Amino acid sequence: MSNAPPADRAGPADKVRVLYITCSSFSGSTLLSFLLNTHPRMVTIGHTTGWDFGQDPDFSCSCGELLRTCPFYRSIEAAFLEAGLPFDIRNFGTNYLLSDNERLNDILVGCLPRLRDSRIEKLRDRLVQCVPSWSSRLKQQDKANYVLMKAALEQGHGEIYVDNSHRPHRLRHLDRSGYFDLKVLHLVRDIRGVVLSHMKRRSWDAETATRVWLGEQANVLRISREFPERMVLHYDDLCNDLDAALGSIHEFVGAEATPFCGNFKEGEHHILGNQMRLRDGKVSRDTKWESELSRADIDTIFRTAADVLTKTGNRDLRELLRRYLDDT
Numbered sequence: 001m002s003n004a005p006p007a008d009r010a011g012p013a014d015k016v017r018v019l020y021i022t023c024s025s026f027s028g029s030t031l032l033s034f035l036l037n038t039h040p041r042m043v044t045i046g047h048t049t050g051w052d053f054g055q056d057p058d059f060s061c062s063c064g065e066l067l068r069t070c071p072f073y074r075s076i077e078a079a080f081l082e083a084g085l086p087f088d089i090r091n092f093g094t095n096y097l098l099s100d101n102e103r104l105n106d107i108l109v110g111c112l113p114r115l116r117d118s119r120i121e122k123l124r125d126r127l128v129q130c131v132p133s134w135s136s137r138l139k140q141q142d143k144a145n146y147v148l149m150k151a152a153l154e155q156g157h158g159e160i161y162v163d164n165s166h167r168p169h170r171l172r173h174l175d176r177s178g179y180f181d182l183k184v185l186h187l188v189r190d191i192r193g194v195v196l197s198h199m200k201r202r203s204w205d206a207e208t209a210t211r212v213w214l215g216e217q218a219n220v221l222r223i224s225r226e227f228p229e230r231m232v233l234h235y236d237d238l239c240n241d242l243d244a245a246l247g248s249i250h251e252f253v254g255a256e257a258t259p260f261c262g263n264f265k266e267g268e269h270h271i272l273g274n275q276m277r278l279r280d281g282k283v284s285r286d287t288k289w290e291s292e293l294s295r296a297d298i299d300t301i302f303r304t305a306a307d308v309l310t311k312t313g314n315r316d317l318r319e320l321l322r323r324y325l326d327d328t
Helices: 029-037 071-082 102-109 118-129 132-156 169-177 191-202 206-224 235-240 242-253 295-312 315-322
Strands: 016-022 042-046 160-163 180-188 230-234
Touching: 016 029, 016 132, 016 169, 016 206, 016 242, 029 042, 029 160, 029 235, 029 242, 042 132, 071 132, 102 118, 118 132, 118 169, 132 160, 132 169, 132 180, 169 180, 169 206, 180 206, 180 242, 191 206, 191 295, 206 295, 206 315, 230 235, 230 242, 235 242, 295 315
Parallel strands: 016 160, 016 180, 042 160, 180 230
Antiparallel strands: none
């Protein structure tokens, strides 16, 4: 079976069924990817845009094989070559990139920095499509996404691909391509847990981490509203009742509910992502913020969130925060 996409836009029968996870970093999406990949009809590699692990020749796939020799990814490479696409194990060419400068790329094809206006972004997208060289690059990236997802589903004997690439504007590109039937899952973790992760791993202060989270969530909320089939899942709900949370996702994508087996590593996975890919498959809720955030840090989170909500008047964001910060 060829994994080459249709010559133009894919017809309804040709579309790949995709569940797209959009969220902030450190929200538990790698855990969710492993859990969903245990369902017999669902397949994911996690970050569909790839995982740049530098020049480490011993970087391991979550199946235990070295990524450069993993048979699953060798089959992905074969599908790319058959479709006439270049293949790099560190960069699949599936990210929507027109510039290597991250800020400039956001201006061209991502969520516009600071200016959160969907009408302006959609106008920008139409103008970008009018530039032949940019349009050509985006079409190649569309094709790479289609080929990768089709090949992964074929190898995993699945029907629904889970794309855990986080960024909400990627949804618009996938939708524009015509190759995909999209459902959106907005994964939300307690802002305090995310802020602590940024402070520990990126050395950010509490205010910076809070403003980043608020900006990301504002973008997710406004863009996901453009897609009628969407759901919100809270990380705490997932960890507290796995079967109920997973069952709601299975129902959402039209698959039979399958209870959690107790250890997600019992199955075979080829998920790219953080060190969780190599750990045991037990599930436990991360509550480190409760003991590691200082009172001053929590006050900063509350104060910063209240300031942003007052200035923006974003009702959807206020409602999302209500669960965690009742005083906002």
